[in-house]
Amino acid sequence: MENVSNHTLQINAWIGLCQLDRTFPDSLRNLGYTVDIIDPDFVHEGTKVNPDLILTSRAHNHSIVIDCKSKTLDEEQNEKYEAIHHSPTFLLTRGVVSSAESTEDYDAEFAYSSFADLSVNPFLPDNDFAVVHFDEDANQYIVRTIEDYEFNLDELQSTFPIFTGTRRLPTEYYPFDVGTNEDDYRQFTISILQSTVHVALAQDTFDVDDLLEDAHPLWVDLDANLKNELRSHTKTILSEYQQQGLDEHIQKIQAGSTDEWKVVSKSLQALQRKVDEFVDDVQTKLEQTSLDDFE
Amino acid sequence: MEGTYDELSEDQELQPGQTMLKTFLIESNVSPADLRERVDITQTREVDFNLEELVIRRNGTNYTFFLDHEDSRFWTLYTLEESEDAKKVVADMVSGVRNGLDYTWMPVEQQRDVMEMGEFRDVGVSYDADDVFSEDYIEDRLAFGDLSVRSSGRGTGTLFDILDSHEELSSFLSLSSVGIKREVNGSFVLERVTHNGRFTTSGGDSIQLHLDTVAEIKNRYSTLLQRIEENHRLSYESRDHGTGMDGTPLVIELDNEIENVREFIENTITAKNPLRLWGAKTKLDDQYWKVKGIDLHNNDKYTIEICPEWLRLYLGNEACGNTALRIYSNLQRHYDSNATMEVQE
Numbered sequence: 001m002e003n004v005s006n007h008t009l010q011i012n013a014w015i016g017l018c019q020l021d022r023t024f025p026d027s028l029r030n031l032g033y034t035v036d037i038i039d040p041d042f043v044h045e046g047t048k049v050n051p052d053l054i055l056t057s058r059a060h061n062h063s064i065v066i067d068c069k070s071k072t073l074d075e076e077q078n079e080k081y082e083a084i085h086h087s088p089t090f091l092l093t094r095g096v097v098s099s100a101e102s103t104e105d106y107d108a109e110f111a112y113s114s115f116a117d118l119s120v121n122p123f124l125p126d127n128d129f130a131v132v133h134f135d136e137d138a139n140q141y142i143v144r145t146i147e148d149y150e151f152n153l154d155e156l157q158s159t160f161p162i163f164t165g166t167r168r169l170p171t172e173y174y175p176f177d178v179g180t181n182e183d184d185y186r187q188f189t190i191s192i193l194q195s196t197v198h199v200a201l202a203q204d205t206f207d208v209d210d211l212l213e214d215a216h217p218l219w220v221d222l223d224a225n226l227k228n229e230l231r232s233h234t235k236t237i238l239s240e241y242q243q244q245g246l247d248e249h250i251q252k253i254q255a256g257s258t259d260e261w262k263v264v265s266k267s268l269q270a271l272q273r274k275v276d277e278f279v280d281d282v283q284t285k286l287e288q289t290s291l292d293d294f295e
Numbered sequence: 296m297e298g299t300y301d302e303l304s305e306d307q308e309l310q311p312g313q314t315m316l317k318t319f320l321i322e323s324n325v326s327p328a329d330l331r332e333r334v335d336i337t338q339t340r341e342v343d344f345n346l347e348e349l350v351i352r353r354n355g356t357n358y359t360f361f362l363d364h365e366d367s368r369f370w371t372l373y374t375l376e377e378s379e380d381a382k383k384v385v386a387d388m389v390s391g392v393r394n395g396l397d398y399t400w401m402p403v404e405q406q407r408d409v410m411e412m413g414e415f416r417d418v419g420v421s422y423d424a425d426d427v428f429s430e431d432y433i434e435d436r437l438a439f440g441d442l443s444v445r446s447s448g449r450g451t452g453t454l455f456d457i458l459d460s461h462e463e464l465s466s467f468l469s470l471s472s473v474g475i476k477r478e479v480n481g482s483f484v485l486e487r488v489t490h491n492g493r494f495t496t497s498g499g500d501s502i503q504l505h506l507d508t509v510a511e512i513k514n515r516y517s518t519l520l521q522r523i524e525e526n527h528r529l530s531y532e533s534r535d536h537g538t539g540m541d542g543t544p545l546v547i548e549l550d551n552e553i554e555n556v557r558e559f560i561e562n563t564i565t566a567k568n569p570l571r572l573w574g575a576k577t578k579l580d581d582q583y584w585k586v587k588g589i590d591l592h593n594n595d596k597y598t599i600e601i602c603p604e605w606l607r608l609y610l611g612n613e614a615c616g617n618t619a620l621r622i623y624s625n626l627q628r629h630y631d632s633n634a635t636m637e638v639q640e
Contacts, residue, residue: 001579019543020639023605040537054537096536168583172598172609173529173540175587190575194587194596197573201393201594217531218538268392268573268591272566275575 001169003186006115008177010068010134011038011052013141014113015173017162018055024170027159032059036099038174039218040065044090049080051110054091056099062153063088063097063108064130071116073123085110085129109151119146128152132160140164175217178233179226185286188230189279191215192237196261197268200250205262208234233286235259240282244274317381318509319372320492320516321388322617324593325395327364333388333396351384358384368520369399369513378495385493390568393594397617399492399516400624403632406470409488409512413477417447417487418455421471426569427629428562436554442467447474466551469632479504488512490628516620519638523616526639530612543639544609545619547626550633552603556582560601566591570625574599590618597622 001009015035017028036056042049051067065084067077084091088108091097100106111130118124118131131149135142144161151157176187195215199206208231213219216230238261242252249271250261327347330336337357338350345365351358358380363371374381389396401409410418422442424433433440446454458464474487484499486508496505529542553559557578564586566573574588574597583602590597595614599622600607606626608619623636 001583003577003579015540021543021607022546022548022637023607035540037534037537038531038540042536094536098534098539168579168600168602170544170607171579171585171600172544172607175598186577190577190587193575194589197589198594198596201589217529217540220533221538268589269566272564272573279575279577 001167001171003184004171005177005184006070006134007052007068008171008174008184008187009169010113010115011174011177012170012172013134013143013164014053014055014066014068016170017143019170019173021170023166023168025162025164027162028055028057031155031159032057033064034058034099035173036063036097039221040096041221041223042094042096044080045083047080049084051081054097054108056097058099058101060153060155061101061103061106062156063091063100063106064151064156065091065108065110066113066132067110069112069114069116069118071114071118071121073112073118073121075123075125078123078125078127081110081112081129082125082127084108085127107153109153111151112149117146119149124149135161136167140166141169179229183287185233185283186279188215188233189237189282189286192234193241193275193279196238196241196250197271200261205253205260207258207260208238236285237282240278240285244278244281315375315378316494316496316505317374317376317378318494318496318505319374319381319385320399320494320509320513321370321372321385322397322399322492322520322615323364323368323370323395324615326367327362327370329395330362330388333391333394334384353380353384353387356380360384366513366517369517371509371513382493389592392591395593397592397615397621399513400617400620401488401490401492401512401516402519402620402624402636403470403627404635405512405515405519406473406488406490408515409473409475412508412511413475413486415452415474416476416485417445417451417472417474418470419472419489420444420455420458420468422467422469422628422632424629427625432558432562436558438463439467442469466631466633469628471628477504477508479507484508490624492516520616520620522638522640523610523619524614527608527616527619528610528612528614542612544607545623545636545638547606547608547623547634547636549604549606549626549631550635551631553582553601554603556584556601556603560584560586564588569629570622572597572622590614590621592621593618 016024018033018035020026033055036054038053040054051065054063054065056063091108092102111132113132115134130151131146133144133146141164142161176184178188192215195211199210199214212230253260253262335352336349337352340348342348347362349360349362358376361373424437425440472487472489477484482501482504484504485497487495527545532539560576564572564574571591572588574586577585579585586599593615595618596611598609626634
């Protein structure tokens with residue numbers, strides 16, 4: 001699919017498999033899996049670990065810890081995940097997982113997920129955790145575990161391969177990923193634009209953090225560096241907003257030492273007519289933003 | 296009201312000067328005091344607890360309404376004013392950006408349920424694609440720009456069944472109103488109910504039966520709205536080690552498949568009536584697009600993923616479920632009356 005990174009697509013697909021939605025299979029939901037935690041961040045054996053999501057089935061008292069990859073693997077990361085794979089109960093005792101029962105039969109497994117075939121990756125360790133491949137054919141994605149890398153939970157393993165029946169994956173559970181190698185600038189720009197209208201209609205003045213809190217579902221839990229990067233991107237968007245004459249809708253004002261904006265018009269039909277061109281231009285500018293701009 | 300109910304009986308002509316009782320069911324997210332910001336209320340009188348007589352001034356003329364706000368989420372407005380005047384006063388109330396009031400947008404399924412509540416008497420079919428789509432789009436992509444049928448009398452049911460069973464027509468049979476004669480315990484009432492929650496009572500001998508009919512339809516709508524808000528809003532919760540997520544989108548499946556998704560979006564997401572959706576679109580593939588925007592009625596965020604066969608609608612954590620019902624029922628009314636939306640129980 002266009003205009004959404006493979007990383008974002010994978011996260012959405014995993015979440016989608018836990019939802020009841022006629023347009024997408026609910027294979028994991030049928031096993032009781034729900035979205036336990038997105039973008040978990042915890043320390044294990046003194047090392048910071050940050051996979052993409054954890055799905056938990058209360059029915060099977062089992063969690064899947066998933067890291068969505070492109071093509072690259074990292075040996076140090078492999079070791080971290082292998083350690084989690086072999087000592088899963090700490091996820092419960094530390095409160096990382098909240099949807100499982102704290103009993104002896106609790107288990108969690110780690111899985112790599114990718115659109116690429118990681119089986120040929122030289123850094124894929126020789127171990128027993130699952131590796132899942134989003135395999136594309138002309139009409140659908142087929143989600144399969146690659147040979148020798150399977151889930152230990154039989155019921156889970158037997159759900160694979162999952163034939164999605166569509167190439168039109170859901171994209172909104174986790175709407176954009178900015179600050180990684182695969183940036184969803186267009187999705188981010190549109191989300192900020194949406195929040196500009198949303199916040200502007202709700203309050204007289206607002207600042208960049210108001211927009212980001214409204215636009216980013218995980219804003220509160222992001223680390224400081226990423227927050228600064230997103231603030232910088234958002235300022236670029238608002239600056240372009242002013243330059244393109246969209247200030248007929250909102251205007252920049254100086255409030256103390258920080259920039260704020262206020263609503264000057266609630267008519268949004270003019271803005272509707274200009275929005276496509278605006279998003280194209282902003283996307284180009286964001287892609288050209290260098291790291292120095294927000295450090 | 297006395298004049299209406301005492302003097303009207305089944306199939307009786309109204310006397311000159313008499314007007315029928317109109318009842319409007321309004322979905323509300325605000326308090327009655329906030330109503331003063333929407334309309335010019337010149338006089339208020341408390342009739343009973345939660346029932347107020349309001350004199351509303353519009354274009355220099357006073358109109359009398361009775362507002363029952365016992366149910367804070369669904370207000371009932373009664374009036375004996377002329378139909379067109381009453382509709383305009385109510386339109387003023389529910390129009391405007393972020394005003395917290397909306398019509399009750401009954402999907403076709405609920406209108407068909409109304410048919411079952413009594414003896415089916417009349418029907419209005421009004422497919423108004425030209426209210427939404429451009430002339431070019433209609434000419435290139437749609438079988439009808441507008442299609443209106445109004446029928447009453449014994450043959451109405453048969454006519455409707457014939458039209459409904461015709462494959463090429465069924466997608467365009469958008470119900471605008473349904474008329475029934477309802478009889479309970481020897482009392483009767485003649486009601487016409489529109490797609491947006493307006494009841495016109497043209498006869499009967501029991502005000503209580505009218506009130507019961509409104510209450511029953513309101514309860515069905517309210518239950519649907521509640522199920523949408525409980526099951527179909529995405530929520531995110533900050534936790535010690537990350538973010539939790541709950542909720543699932545709504546899917547609207549189309550019978551009348553979209554020929555060109557980009558053009559369809561450009562015609563529907565215009566920030567104009569009746570949908571009043573503002574948004575920005577992204578191409579995901581040639582026939583799969585995503586729109587993120589704002590419902591201008593109440594300033595709720597929405598996201599739609601759309602392809603020829605379906606729309607996937609995501610609502611935010613605090614979004615009003617009425618946004619989904621407005622989108623769904625207006626798609627049925629202006630594009631595809633056979634569209635279906637499954638709501639989890």
